[in-house]
Amino acid sequence: MYLSDITLLLLCGSISGFLAGLLGIGGGMILVPFMILVFNHLGFQQELIVHMAIATGMATILFTTSSAIWAHHKHSSIDWKLVAALSPGMVVGGLVGGSKIFEAINTSWLSLFFAIFIVYSAVQMILNKKPTAGRNLPGPIGLFLFGLCVGMLASLVGAGGAFITVPFMLWCNVKPHTAMASSSGLGFPIAAAATIGYMYGSWGLPNLPAGSLGYVYAPAVACIVIVSIFTAPIGAKMARKLDVVQLKRIFGVMLFCLAAFMFNESRKAFGF
Structure with a gap:
């Protein structure tokens, strides 16, 4: 990789790690548009880029959530019984989605689906509307x-699933801070299962660049993780001090800006 690519990934890693700790999100989703830029710059095959960006972003969640989990665990914020109860289904879903469905969707539709999900996530963040228990x-x-x-x-x-799991937990009378922290704990099994699914489903594909483990x-991953594991605990610590609503x-x-980028990527993939 070029120095400019490494610098961009290091910057994105520091931000994604901080957000993982602060907001309870995995952080992988916000990395995807930037990795698309890097992978385009490196000349990867166009039909592989979006899949590789999403899979690589998810792989980083394994490390950012691990750091955030430890930070939240030290303050006894995570409901481990709830994490244990939800994890089996998430592991099965992550394996099936990552190995079967993910591989079957072509680049254009995957870009469009990703962009729509970002818009949904953005609306959730801006409105900050908590469901009534x-x-x-x-x-x-x-x-x-x-x-x-x-x-x-x-x-x-x-994504680590926090945009869905947190509203669900709040609706089911889980305390807000516990729901936010527990979503970090749930991010790890999702990321682990999906990453294994990505690698299994794409192993041996032609035209994969050197250094790839499937998608x-x-x-x-190394560039992002080397900084995100240090910024995630900072985010977790700041979550108890900052106005998280305004930050959201x-x-x-x-x-919304990232969604616009992904809609444009989808448009180009469809040939419009």
């Missing part, structure tokens, strides 16, 4: 099915 958590089967759906969706967009581009709105506006 209206029920208790469902039983084991209900939690498994919910986790299954979240795992499959997250594997398609390279996961290892050099980019600023982040939401940034997501």
Whole structure:
């Protein structure tokens, strides 16, 4: 990689790690547009770039969430029983989505789906509308099915699932701070399962660049992780001090800009 590419990835890694700790998100989703720029600059095959950007972004969540999890765990913020109950479904969903569905979707539709999900996430961030607590958590089967759906969706967009799991937990009477912290704990099993699925489903594909583990581009993961593991604990610490609502709105506006970029990528892939 060129020095400019490494610098961009290091900067993005520091931001994604901070946001992982601050907002309970995996951070992989915001990396995708920037990795598309890097992969284009490196001359990767066009039909592989979006898939590789999403898979590589998801792989980084393994490390950013690990750091954020430890920071939240030290303050006893994570409901580990809830994480354990939701994780099996998420693992199955991540494996199936990452290995089967992800590989089957072509670049144009994947770009469009990703852009739509970013818009949804941006609206959630800006409105910061918390669902009214209206029920208790469902039983084991209900939690498994919910986790299954979240795992499959997250594997398609390279996200840790917090944009879905946090509103769900709040609706089920989980305390806001516990829901935010627990979403970090849930990001790890989703990321692990989806990353394994990506690599398994794409292993041996032609035209993959050197340094790739299937769709996961290892050099980019290394650049991002080397800084994100240090900034994630900072974000977790600041979450207890800053006006997170205002930060969410600023982040939401940034997501709209990233969505515009991805809609443009989708337009080019469709040939419009």
